[in-house]
Amino acid sequence: MNFWESVKVALSGIAANKLRSLLTVLGVIIGVGAVIAMLSLGEGARVQISERIAGLGTDLLIIRPGRFGLPGAAAGARGSADVLTFEHARALVQNTSSIIRVAPEVSRTVTISAGGTNLRETVVGTTPDFTEVRRTSVAYGRFFDNEEIERASRVAVLGSGVANELFTNASPLGQMIRIDGRSFTVIGVLAERGQRGMFNTDDNIYVPLTTAQQRLFGTKYLGTIYVQARENNLVRQAEDEASALLLVELGNTELFFIQNMGEILATAEETAKTFTFLLAGIAAISLLVGGIGIMNIMLVSVTERTREIGIRKAVGASGKDILFQFIIEAVVLSATGGILGILSGVVISRLASSFSGWPVVVSMTSIVFAISLSLAVGLFFGIWPASRAAKMDPIEALRYE
Amino acid sequence: MLIQLQDVVKIYNLGAHFIEVPALQGVSLNIERGEFVAIMGPSGSGKSTLMNIIGCLDRPTKGSYFLENTDVSRLSDRELAKIRNRQIGFVFQTFNLLPRETALQNVELPIIYAGIKASARKEKANQALGQVGLAEREAHKPNELSGGQRQKVAIARALVNSPSIILADEPTGNLDTTSGKEIMQIFGELNKEGRTIILVTHEAEIATYAKRFIKMRDGKIVEDSSK
Numbered sequence: 001m002n003f004w005e006s007v008k009v010a011l012s013g014i015a016a017n018k019l020r021s022l023l024t025v026l027g028v029i030i031g032v033g034a035v036i037a038m039l040s041l042g043e044g045a046r047v048q049i050s051e052r053i054a055g056l057g058t059d060l061l062i063i064r065p066g067r068f069g070l071p072g073a074a075a076g077a078r079g080s081a082d083v084l085t086f087e088h089a090r091a092l093v094q095n096t097s098s099i100i101r102v103a104p105e106v107s108r109t110v111t112i113s114a115g116g117t118n119l120r121e122t123v124v125g126t127t128p129d130f131t132e133v134r135r136t137s138v139a140y141g142r143f144f145d146n147e148e149i150e151r152a153s154r155v156a157v158l159g160s161g162v163a164n165e166l167f168t169n170a171s172p173l174g175q176m177i178r179i180d181g182r183s184f185t186v187i188g189v190l191a192e193r194g195q196r197g198m199f200n201t202d203d204n205i206y207v208p209l210t211t212a213q214q215r216l217f218g219t220k221y222l223g224t225i226y227v228q229a230r231e232n233n234l235v236r237q238a239e240d241e242a243s244a245l246l247l248v249e250l251g252n253t254e255l256f257f258i259q260n261m262g263e264i265l266a267t268a269e270e271t272a273k274t275f276t277f278l279l280a281g282i283a284a285i286s287l288l289v290g291g292i293g294i295m296n297i298m299l300v301s302v303t304e305r306t307r308e309i310g311i312r313k314a315v316g317a318s319g320k321d322i323l324f325q326f327i328i329e330a331v332v333l334s335a336t337g338g339i340l341g342i343l344s345g346v347v348i349s350r351l352a353s354s355f356s357g358w359p360v361v362v363s364m365t366s367i368v369f370a371i372s373l374s375l376a377v378g379l380f381f382g383i384w385p386a387s388r389a390a391k392m393d394p395i396e397a398l399r400y401e
Numbered sequence: 402m403l404i405q406l407q408d409v410v411k412i413y414n415l416g417a418h419f420i421e422v423p424a425l426q427g428v429s430l431n432i433e434r435g436e437f438v439a440i441m442g443p444s445g446s447g448k449s450t451l452m453n454i455i456g457c458l459d460r461p462t463k464g465s466y467f468l469e470n471t472d473v474s475r476l477s478d479r480e481l482a483k484i485r486n487r488q489i490g491f492v493f494q495t496f497n498l499l500p501r502e503t504a505l506q507n508v509e510l511p512i513i514y515a516g517i518k519a520s521a522r523k524e525k526a527n528q529a530l531g532q533v534g535l536a537e538r539e540a541h542k543p544n545e546l547s548g549g550q551r552q553k554v555a556i557a558r559a560l561v562n563s564p565s566i567i568l569a570d571e572p573t574g575n576l577d578t579t580s581g582k583e584i585m586q587i588f589g590e591l592n593k594e595g596r597t598i599i600l601v602t603h604e605a606e607i608a609t610y611a612k613r614f615i616k617m618r619d620g621k622i623v624e625d626s627s628k
């Protein structure tokens with residue numbers, strides 16, 4: 001018997017029990033749908049994370065004091081944070097070939113007040129290159145310039161969130177605010193960025209580095225130096241140069257820690273991928289359950305159709321013909337489930353994304369993966385029932401009531 | 402010689418208790434091409450067992466069976482399936498049609514497994530249905546046919562692949578006398594065309610259509626006579 005005849009026979013077997021076939025397929029639909037949805041959401045999350053990190057600039061190095069960039073991690077003493085200075089930051093630009101600019105930062109959380117409003121916010125002292133290095137821009141007014149750094153002027157640039165909280169609808173430009181009791185003039189507001197964690201700029205207040213060090217915090221040290229490489233492919237070189245320079249200056253590699261944004265990106269992508277596979281793996285378990293459903297139904301079907309098998313064998317069907325008939329039946333069920341599952345998975349992930357705002361990326365790989373997985377499930381769980389059918393003795397099968 | 406059985410023994414083992422049931426106890430039988438044989442005997446005498454062995458649905462426990470000078474005991478399951486498909490047409494007491502398929506589709510079944518193309522298949526199946534006088538019933542399902550008509554469909558299925566041997570195990574057992582006679586007339590005609598026919602029956606009247614009579618008792622042939 002040729003392949004298409006086997007398919008026809010298998011299809012008529014499926015059509016003979018429509019409701020049962022549908023319920024069996026449903027198990028596979030749910031399994032494949034879950035796998036696709038998880039892969040799509042996971043891939044979407046990965047892409048979003050990558051875009052955000054890439055948006056911060058993959059040409060960046062972040063230098064912090066301490067063993068792992070955590071103050072105190074080296075010697076266990078608070079004092080180990082006091083390592084990096086403005087002079088180091090300047091030297092990084094002047095004495096290396098691969099570093100184009102740096103943005104040194106020092107920050108503390110202090111009390112801010114304007115009008116009647118009091119807030120506790122993070123005040124960051126930095127330099128004019130901040131906007132370039134951190135890829136942000138001024139929405140209103142201007143950022144402070146080098147002259148204001150030299151004079152340690154009492155001027156402030158507000159993150160968009162802080163500006164909103166302090167001045168609601170009024171323009172903050174030219175207004176006076178008090179930072180830790182000292183009065184500052186607002187000269188600009190940063191564009192909204194909407195990011196969280198260490199990349200947040202919306203909820204900070206920016207003042208000239210010298211002002212922060214001398215007038216507010218009373219320190220000559222820095223918390224962080226953001227370093228921008230001349231080009232994307234010079235980041236490694238920049239890291240080596242910075243490391244060598246700081247080693248000479250500080251005499252100990254344990255006193256500072258350099259992070260490479262390219263590496264952070266790679267790590268984050270790796271993490272997101274692992275997470276995606278974990279989710280998809282959990283979803284695949286439901287596909288396994290669907291496969292067991294197929295096996296269950298195939299076993300029932302083989303038993304129910306014992307007489308049919310006997311008749312087919314009596315008129316000349318070989319064991320192989322019967323084997324094919326039932327395997328094809330199982331594979332058709334699982335492949336149908338696979339295709340419908342992909343459709344429902346796409347729909348589910350689109351819905352989930354429109355409710356939660358997560359992006360989804362339905363990749364060709366995940367579709368191919370889901371299809372081959374469902375075919376494998378059909379084959380794997382169909383073979384045993386089919387071989388039981390194929391091995392039936394024709395006489396006993398014909399005698400079956 | 403078409404069929405040659407030598408000291409064929411068939412013993413069934415009953416499940417867990419290892420009880421041995423002897424169904425055939427040394428049957429020797431030769432049948433030539435073109436014969437019309439009726440096998441009779443009391444219930445349980447081994448008639449169906451013998452038919453199943455001749456029809457390659459079952460294998461003897463002991464003894465030898467040569468079909469057209471081929472030693473059937475040496476053949477694989479696959480080769481036996483091929484013989485059932487090409488050389489033998491089986492007609493059962495309970496018809497054994499596929500209930501969901503039409504008369505035509507049922508008749509087509511053996512030639513699907515023979516690998517014949519769809520168009521040629523339809524023609525052959527229609528021809529076989531015509532031969533048993535059921536041409537207009539091709540689209541009917543078995544439950545839309547009378548018992549006699551169902552058996553005719555089963556006969557059409559048995560002869561569609563032009564086998565040399567037609568085996569019928571009590572083909573009229575579930576039919577009334579009129580339908581029974583019609584069926585026997587069809588067998589008579591098929592025999593005239595040169596096909597070998599072996600049938601099992603309980604009714605002496607049915608047996609009179611045959612030219613040779615074999616009587617069985619307790620798994621042995623006790624009488625073998627020709628007209």
Ligand SMILES: Nc1ncnc2c1ncn2[C@@H]1O[C@H](COP(=O)(O)OP(=O)(O)OP(=O)(O)O)[C@@H](O)[C@H]1O
Pocket residue numbers: 413414415422423424442443444445446447448449450451
């Ligand atoms: N699968 C089986 N397992 C065990 N014993 C069997 C089996 N098939 C047949 N027998 C036994 O073999 C003997 C012969 O059975 P067989 O079916 O050949 O009789 P028969 O002559 O066809 O009878 P009937 O006229 O009632 O159809 C019987 O005693 C029966 O019980």
Ligand SMILES: [Mg+2]
Pocket residue numbers: 448449450570
């Ligand atoms: Mg019998």
